[in-house]
Amino acid sequence: MKDFTLSSAAATALILTLFAGPAPLISTAVAGEVQIAVAANFTAPMKAIIALFEEDTDHTVKASYGSTGKLFAQIKNGAPFEALLAADQKRPKLLEEEDELGVPGSRFTYAIGTLVLWSADADKVEDGPALLKSGDFNKLSIANPKLAPYGEASIETLEALDLKDTIEPKFVMGENIAQTYQFVDTGNADIGFVALSQVMEGGKIVKGSGWVVPSEMHAPIRQDALILESGKDNPAVTELFTYLKGEKAKAIIHDFGYETD
Amino acid sequence: MFLTETDIEAIALTLRLATVTTLILFALGTPIAWWLARTRSRWKGPIGAVVALPLVLPPSVLGFYLLVAMGPNGPLGRLTEAFGIGLLPFTFWGLVAGSVFYSLPFMVQPVQNAFESIGDRPLEAAATLRAAPLDRFFSVALPLSLPGFVTAGILTFAHTVGEFGVVLMIGGNIPGVTRVASVQIYDYVEALEYGNAHRLAAVLLVFSFLVLLALYTWKPSGKKQ
Numbered sequence: 288m289k290d291f292t293l294s295s296a297a298a299t300a301l302i303l304t305l306f307a308g309p310a311p312l313i314s315t316a317v318a319g320e321v322q323i324a325v326a327a328n329f330t331a332p333m334k335a336i337i338a339l340f341e342e343d344t345d346h347t348v349k350a351s352y353g354s355t356g357k358l359f360a361q362i363k364n365g366a367p368f369e370a371l372l373a374a375d376q377k378r379p380k381l382l383e384e385e386d387e388l389g390v391p392g393s394r395f396t397y398a399i400g401t402l403v404l405w406s407a408d409a410d411k412v413e414d415g416p417a418l419l420k421s422g423d424f425n426k427l428s429i430a431n432p433k434l435a436p437y438g439e440a441s442i443e444t445l446e447a448l449d450l451k452d453t454i455e456p457k458f459v460m461g462e463n464i465a466q467t468y469q470f471v472d473t474g475n476a477d478i479g480f481v482a483l484s485q486v487m488e489g490g491k492i493v494k495g496s497g498w499v500v501p502s503e504m505h506a507p508i509r510q511d512a513l514i515l516e517s518g519k520d521n522p523a524v525t526e527l528f529t530y531l532k533g534e535k536a537k538a539i540i541h542d543f544g545y546e547t548d
Numbered sequence: 549m550f551l552t553e554t555d556i557e558a559i560a561l562t563l564r565l566a567t568v569t570t571l572i573l574f575a576l577g578t579p580i581a582w583w584l585a586r587t588r589s590r591w592k593g594p595i596g597a598v599v600a601l602p603l604v605l606p607p608s609v610l611g612f613y614l615l616v617a618m619g620p621n622g623p624l625g626r627l628t629e630a631f632g633i634g635l636l637p638f639t640f641w642g643l644v645a646g647s648v649f650y651s652l653p654f655m656v657q658p659v660q661n662a663f664e665s666i667g668d669r670p671l672e673a674a675a676t677l678r679a680a681p682l683d684r685f686f687s688v689a690l691p692l693s694l695p696g697f698v699t700a701g702i703l704t705f706a707h708t709v710g711e712f713g714v715v716l717m718i719g720g721n722i723p724g725v726t727r728v729a730s731v732q733i734y735d736y737v738e739a740l741e742y743g744n745a746h747r748l749a750a751v752l753l754v755f756s757f758l759v760l761l762a763l764y765t766w767k768p769s770g771k772k773q
Contacts, residue, residue: 354738356738356739357738359740360737360738363740425634425635426638426720428720431721431735433735433738433739434735434738434739458720458722459638459720459721459722460721460722461720461721462716462721462738466717470615470638473616473619473622474620474621474625475615475618475619475620475625475635476638476720
C-alpha cells in the first residue's frame with residue numbers, strides 16, 4: 288500500500304511536471320515568473336523584498352511601479368498584471384467585488400502607510416504644523432489626491448490643521464508619490480507630503496528633515512494587496528503573497544516606516 | 549455644458565502657452581535658422597544637432613533635466629534666482645522656457661529650409677543695388693521665405709499644444725497656471741473619468757486635424773512658380 292502511494296505520487300508529480308512545462312524533473316518547485324503592479328510609495332521596500340524572495344525561491348518578479356490610480360486604470364483595461372499592491376483599500380476592493388478581476392479572498396493589508404512632511408533641507412522641518420501655519424515655504428508638494436491615497440491623506444491632514452484653503456495656492460501636485468518626492472528632492476518645492484518609506488532607512492530619516500504626521504490626523508493609509516484573475520493559476524503569485532505575510536518581509540516593511548497588522 | 553469649467557481653463561492656458569512660445573521662437577529661431585542656412589562654420593553640424601535634439605529625446609529626459617537645471621541647485625535656477633525671478637518650475641514661464649526648447653526644431657528647420665531655398669542670387673542682386681545687410685534680410689530674404697515662416701509658426705504652435713511629458717515633469721499640475729489640456733486629459737483617464745477625457749481629447753484631436761489640414765491645403769498666395 289505504502290509503495291503504491293509513493294509510486295502513484297511520483298507518477299502524478301511526473302505528469303504534473305510534464306504538463307507544467309520543460310522544467311527540470313529534480314526541482315520540486317518550478318521556478319516561475321510573477322508580474323505585479325506596485326504602488327509608487329512601496330517601491331523601495333518592494334525592491335528589497337523582491338531581492339530576498341528571488342533568492343529564497345528562484346522565482347522571478349517583474350514589478351511595475353506607479354500611482355494606484357494609474358495601475359487600477361491599466362488593470363481595468365486589460366494590463367497583464369497578476370497581482371496588485373495598492374496604496375489603498377478602495378481600489379483592490381473594487382477590483383475584487385465589483386469588477387470581479389481579483390481572486391476572492393486573496394485581499395489583505397500588507398502595510399499601513401505613514402505620511403511625513405519632508406524637506407531636502409536638514410533644518411527646514413522642525414515643528415511641522417508651525418511651519419505650515421507660518422507659510423515660510425515656496426511650494427508644498429503633494430501627490431494628486433485624485434490618483435494617490437497619500438495625496439488624499441495630505442489633504443485630510445491640512446483640513447485637520449484648518450490650513451487647506453490658505454495653503455492651496457502653494458500646492459504643486461505630483462502624478463504619484465515618487466514624483467511628489469522628486470519635486471522636493473530637487474529643491475524646487477521647499478516641503479512636501481511624501482511617504483515615510485521614501486526618506487527612511489533602517490528606522491530613521493536619513494536625508495533632509497521631516498515631521499511624521501500623527502496617524503490620527505488622517506484616515507489610516509491601509510494598503511491592500513490582491514491577486515488578480517490572470518495570476519489565479521500561478522503558484523509563484525501565491526508564494527509571493529505568503530512571503531509578504533512572513534516575518535522576513537515584515538521586518539523590511541517595518542524598517543521602511545510602515546505598520547503591519 | 550460640453551466641457552467643464554476647468555477644461556476651458558486648461559484650454560485657455562494651453563493656447564496662451566502655445567502663443568507665447570511661438571512668438572518667442574519667431575524671435576529666437578529666425579537668427580538661428582539664418583545662421584544655419586548661410587554659415588560655412590564647422591559649428592554648423594553641432595549647433596544643428598543641438599537644435600534637433602528635442603525631436604529624438606524623450607520628453608521625460610528633457611523634463612527631468614529641466615527640473616534639475618531650473619531647481620535651486622541647478623545652473624538655470626541659480627541664474628533666475630540671481631535675477632530675482634525666483635525658480636521657474638511650477639510657473640507659467642517655466643513651461644514657456646521648457647516649450648521653447650521642446651519646440652525649437654519645429655521653428656528652426658522649416659525657416660532654415662526656406663532661407664536655404666532662396667539661394668545666393670537674390671541676395672547678391674540686392675547687394676549690387678547697394679542694399680545694406682539688414683535691408684537685404686527684411687526686403688528680400690524675409691518676403692521670399694514667408695511660406696516657411698507660416699509653416700514654422702503653425703507647427704510650433706500645434707506642437708506646443710500637444711506637449712505633455714515636459715509639462716508633467718516641471719509643471720506640478722496647478723490649475724490655471726500649469727495644468728494644460730494634455731495633462732488634464734491624463735488626469736481624467738487615470739481617474740477613470742472617461743466621459744470627460746473623451747470630450748477634451750476630441751477637442752484636441754479635431755484641433756490638430758484642422759491645423760494640419762490647413763497646413764497641407766494652404767497655398768501661398770501670389771507666389772510665382
